[in-house]
Every structure is written in C-alpha cells, then in structure tokens.
Amino acid sequence: QEEAQAIDQELFTEYKFSVDQLMELAGLSCATAIAKAYPPGSFTKSLPAVLVVCGPGNNGGDGLVCARHLKMFGYEPTVYYPKRPNKPLFEGLTTQCQKMDIPFLSEFPAEAALIDELYGLVVDAIFGFSFTGAVREPFGSILNTLEHVTVPVASIDIPSGWDVEKGKADGLQPDMLISLTAPKKAARHFAGRYHFLGGRFVPAALQKKYSLNLPPYPGTDCVLQLS
Amino acid sequence: PSPLSQAFPLPSLPRKQPTVLVVCGPAQNGAIGLVCARHLRIFDYEPTIFYPKRSPDPLYRDFTTQCEKMDIPFLSYLPTEVQLINDAYNAVVDAVLGAEAELGEGRGPCAGILATLKHVRIPIVSLDVPSGWDVEAGSSSGISPDVLVSLMAPKQCARRFLGRQHFVAGRFVPYDVQKKFELNPPEYPGTECVVPL
Numbered sequence: 265q266e267e268a269q270a271i272d273q274e275l276f277t278e279y280k281f282s283v284d285q286l287m288e289l290a291g292l293s294c295a296t297a298i299a300k301a302y303p304p305g306s307f308t309k310s311l312p313a314v315l316v317v318c319g320p321g322n323n324g325g326d327g328l329v330c331a332r333h334l335k336m337f338g339y340e341p342t343v344y345y346p347k348r349p350n351k352p353l354f355e356g357l358t359t360q361c362q363k364m365d366i367p368f369l370s371e372f373p374a375e376a377a378l379i380d381e382l383y384g385l386v387v388d389a390i391f392g393f394s395f396t397g398a399v400r401e402p403f404g405s406i407l408n409t410l411e412h413v414t415v416p417v418a419s420i421d422i423p424s425g426w427d428v429e430k431g432k433a434d435g436l437q438p439d440m441l442i443s444l445t446a447p448k449k450a451a452r453h454f455a456g457r458y459h460f461l462g463g464r465f466v467p468a469a470l471q472k473k474y475s476l477n478l479p480p481y482p483g484t485d486c487v488l489q490l491s
Numbered sequence: 492p493s494p495l496s497q498a499f500p501l502p503s504l505p506r507k508q509p510t511v512l513v514v515c516g517p518a519q520n521g522a523i524g525l526v527c528a529r530h531l532r533i534f535d536y537e538p539t540i541f542y543p544k545r546s547p548d549p550l551y552r553d554f555t556t557q558c559e560k561m562d563i564p565f566l567s568y569l570p571t572e573v574q575l576i577n578d579a580y581n582a583v584v585d586a587v588l589g590a591e592a593e594l595g596e597g598r599g600p601c602a603g604i605l606a607t608l609k610h611v612r613i614p615i616v617s618l619d620v621p622s623g624w625d626v627e628a629g630s631s632s633g634i635s636p637d638v639l640v641s642l643m644a645p646k647q648c649a650r651r652f653l654g655r656q657h658f659v660a661g662r663f664v665p666y667d668v669q670k671k672f673e674l675n676p677p678e679y680p681g682t683e684c685v686v687p688l
Contacts (some may be wrong), residue, residue, distance in 0.1 A: 279560045280553040299682045322551045337682055463675060464533060466563045484496045484534050 265428040268393045268448060269468070271474055275292055275432045279467065284353060286465060287322065288485070290444050291329020293462025294420050295337060297442045297487045298330070299388070299409050301458045302416065307384035312339045315383040317372075317406060319390035319424065320347035323385050326444070327389020328357035334387075334418070335364050342383070344369045372402065374380055376412035376478060386410060386417045390424035399425055417440065418458075426450050446476045459491040492530040493685045494640045494658040495584065495616050496680045504581045512580040514569070514608065516587035516601055516622065517544035523618055523642075524586020525531060525554040532561050539580070543565045549601060569603075573610045579662065585636060587622035590646050606636050609629045614655075624648045644674040645688070660685040 271447055273282045304312040316331040318324035324345065327427045331341040342364055348354055362368065373379045379386060388410065399407065409416060416439035423441065426432040431453030439456040444463040451459065461478065462487045471478060481488045499554045501509050513528040514520035515553045521542065530539040538562055546553060559565065568577055576583070586606060587601050608615060614637035615621075622637065624630040629651030639656045642661040649657065661675055662684045669676060 280556040282550070282553065296682045360665075363667075365667075467533075469562070479541075484493050 265395060265396075265448070267297070267474055268428075268445065271445060272471060275466075275469060279391070279470075281282075281465070282354055283322070283325075285461070287325050287357075288329055289348040289465050290420075290463045291326045291462065292333050293460075293486045294326060294330040294387070294418075294442045295333035295445065296485075297440070297460035297462055297489075298334065298385070298418055299337050299339075300487065300489070301418075301440055301460070302318050308417065309384050310382075312356050312428075313383045314341045314385045314387060315373075315379060316337050316341050316343045316387040317390055318343060319392075320349060321392065321394065323389050323395075323420055323422075325354055325357055325390030327387060328354070328361055328390070329388060330389065330420065331366055332357075332361055332364060335366055341387075342367045342369060344372055344406075346372070372406055372409070372426075376409050376414070379413045380410070384415055386413060388417050388419040388424050388436065392421045393444075393488075395424070395428060396441075404436070407436055416440060420444070422448055423454070426453070443490070446474075446478060456474055459489075461488040461490055462486060463473060464488075477491060493526050493535055493537075493683075494638060494656070494660060495527075495531065495582070496536075497550055497658070497685065497687070498536055498616065498638045498656050499614070501584055505580075506581050511536050511538045511582050511584060512576060513538050513540045513584040514587055514604060515540060515542040516589075516592075518589065518621075519591060520586050520589030520618055522546065522548070522551040522554055523589075524584060525551065525558055525616070527584060528563055529554070529558055529561060532558075532563055538584075539564045539566060541569050541604075543604075543624045549658065558646075565568070569607060571603075571607055575613070576607070577612045580613060582609065582616060582637075583611055585615050585617040585622050589619045589622075589627045589642075592620070592622075592626070605634060610640070615637065616641065618631060620646055621646060622653070623683065624651075640685070642674055644672075657688040658685045659688060 318327040331429045334341045419438040421444045428474035429449040440458040502594040515524040616638040617636035623633040627647040629648040632642045
C-alpha cells in the first residue's frame with residue numbers, strides 16, 4: 265500500500281501529472297477491460313445495462329470516468345454516487361456523465377435480486393488502494409448487498425472492503441479485477457475469472473525504481489490481461 | 492499516437508531505432524503533440540521533441556515536464572539541412588498549428604519550421620490540420636503530410652488531403668454534441684480510439 269502511494273506521489277510531484285490526467289487514463293482502462301471481458305453483445309438482458317457504484321474518493325472518480333467511456337462504447341451505464349466530494353474534479357466528472365444522459369440513482373437498489381434483474385454487470389468503484397480502517401455507511405450496507413448479487417462484479421483496483429494487502433476472505437468476491445498501475449498485494453487473494461492491468465502511464469524509470477516487473481502491454485492497448 | 496503506430500508499426504520502421512521527431516507549436520496543437528510524444532514513448536518509440544516557443548499555460552508546462560522526466564530529448568534547434576532530419580528520424584509528427592491558427596500564421600515565427608518541413612522526405616503525420624494550411628481552403632504550396640489525424644471530425648481542408656491515410660481520433664464527443672453540430676463521425680470499432688477513413 266505504501267509503495268502504491270509513493271508511486272502516486274512521484275507521478276504528481278516529480279512528473280507533474282495532474283489527477284485529472286491519470287484518472288482519465290485509469291477510467292478508460294477500466295472501461296476497455298470491461299469491454300474485452302464482457303462485450304455488449306454478451307449480455308443476456310436486452311440492453312447492456314451496467315450499474316456503476318462510486319465511492320467517496322478517487323476510486324469513485326475512476327468509476328465516473330469508466331461510466332462515461334462505457335457509454336461511448338455502447339453500454340447503458342447507471343451510476344450510484346451517494347457521497348460526492350466538493351471538488352471541481354468530481355463535480356466536472358459528474359456533469360459530464362449527466363450531460364451524456366447517464367442516470368444517477370437516488371437510492372441504492374434494496375435487494376441483490378433487484379440488481380440482478382436490472383443489470384448485467386456491476387462496477388465496484390467504491391474503495392481503492394488508499395482504503396484503511398472501517399467501512400462507513402452507506403457503503404457497509406451496499407457491500408453487503410453486492411456480496412449477494414449473482415451478476416458479475418468488476419472491481420476497480422481493489423475489491424472494496426478488502427484490506428489492501430491481506431484481502432478479505434469473507435468479503436466481496438468479484439469476477440473481475442482491474443489493477444491500476446500495478447497489482448496490489450491483495451490481488452494474490454483474487455479468485456475471479458478476469459484480472460486485467462490498466463493505467464498504462466508509469467514511466468519506465470519509475471517501473472524500474474520500484475521493481476514493478478510489469479509484463480509488456482500488447483501493442484498500443486491500454487490494458488493487459490493477466491489471467 | 493495510436494494512428495501513428497497503425498500507420499507506422501514498430502517492426503515496419505526503416506531506421507534501426509524507432510525514432511520520431513515531434514514538432515510542437517506554441518498553442519494547443521503543440522500541447523497535443525507533447526501528449527502524443529509521451530504516449531509514443533510508452534509505446535516504445537523514441538520520440539524527440541522540437542518545441543521552440545513554449546506556452547506559459549501551466550497545463551502545457553506540466554506536459555513539458557512529463558516529457559522531460561521521461562527522458563524525451565528536446566532539440567534546441569531544428570536543422571535547416573533537411574537531410575539530417577531524413578537520416579535521423581523515421582517520421583515527423585506535425586503538431587505546429589491547428590484549426591485555431593489564424594490566417595497568415597504560416598508566415599510568422601512558424602514559417603521557418605514549416606519551410607523546412609515542406610522539404611523532408613520522411614513521412615509527416617499532421618495533427619488535425621496540416622500546419623500552415625487554411626483550415627477551410629487548404630493549401631497548394633504548404634506541407635504535404637502522409638497521414639492526417641483529424642481530431643473529433645475532419646476539418647474542411649481535409650478534402651484537399653492527398654496523403655496515404657486519414658484517421659479520425661478523439662473519441663469523447665457526446666452524442667448530443669455530435670448531433671447538434673452534425674459531425675457524423677464514422678463508427679469507432681470496439682474500444683478503439685481512432686478510426687481510419
């Protein structure tokens with residue numbers, strides 16, 4: 265977790281990347297990975313409907329970017345975004361989604377069965393690699409519900425609620441994990457079908473410095489399937 | 492960078508090193524060139540940048556820092572001896588002037604650069620508008636790019652484009668904006684961010 269935070273810090277302070285830039289590339293990777301694993305034509309429901317659950321921080325921001333690109337790729341995303349930071353970055357991302365006719369739910373579906381009815385996929389963009397401590401409401405109840413859905417769940421960077429290094433045996437078990445920049449320690453405990461790497465922006469010098477040993481991305485793709 | 496790698500995939504390059512010269516103008520088109528150079532580096536090309544008039548815009552200054560920190564060299568001058576460019580690089584990315592350039596800008600400080608670029612023999616990839624062209628009428632005496640990457644939608648002058656490949660890129664325009672301005676962009680395949688026309 266510390267290393268991931270150190271890399272982020274260097275990208276922002278030394279390389280002068282903006283949060284916007286990296287969040288856009290990260291969110292695009294997530295949408296691309298999802299499109300590869302769950303193409304729009306593969307949905308059993310008539311519309312490729314996706315529920316994107318966005319948390320209160322940067323992981324939520326990644327989710328908003330992802331939702332927007334999913335829309336461009338022909339999906340029908342819906343966003344649930346209960347705790348919105350008061351910052352221009354997140355306000356802008358929200359506006360972009362709204363202006364693209366991506367609905368924002370006013371309340372979370374009460375039961376897992378309802379989510380299974382309405383959506384073919386859930387994107388978990390609740391908590392990321394900075395998560396520590398206890399899960400605060402409303403996210404505790406949300407995660408409880410998500411643990412019972414039968415449609416696939418795709419988690420951005422870390423399955424939400426997991427300890428970033430140790431995982432969580434009785435927690436959310438997503439079908440897909442999109443590790444951003446590099447897989448975190450918790451990824452060892454990932455048991456789903458699809459593990460993708462995204463966030464193709466780490467300069468070679470940084471990869472070396474932190475011994476990331478990432479396998480090469482194919483061609484100009486912004487995602488790499490790890491499993 | 493994606494159109495460049497589609498038009499000039501790494502294994503196809505004639506020079507031993509996958510070198511590309513990215514010439515960046517003072518405004519937005521130049522800044523797009525900086526971003527392009529950075530991604531080319533990530534794609535394992537070896538870009539070199541010529542960016543003589545640097546914008547004071549903080550965002551564009553950060554783009555410059557990102558390139559510098561990724562060990563992308565910045566030339567201090569552009570050789571007027573065109574053969575030097577032909578020998579050193581596989582292709583040139585023309586990010587000098589875009590659609591916002593005013594008429595006659597081709598005669599201003601960028602004139603020298605454009606005069607040199609007119610004579611290179613290696614392929615030129617122009618971003619959005621071949622630099623120095625009038626955005627609507629085109630140009631009969633300006634640079635002749637091999638590849639044109641139109642951003643969002645082709646500009647009127649694209650009708651005069653005679654090069655090998657024309658791409659549209661910039662897959663971010665919402666449907667209602669596309670409709671409102673009658674952009675009628677081609678369909679992007681799958682999750683691609685560029686589409687050949």
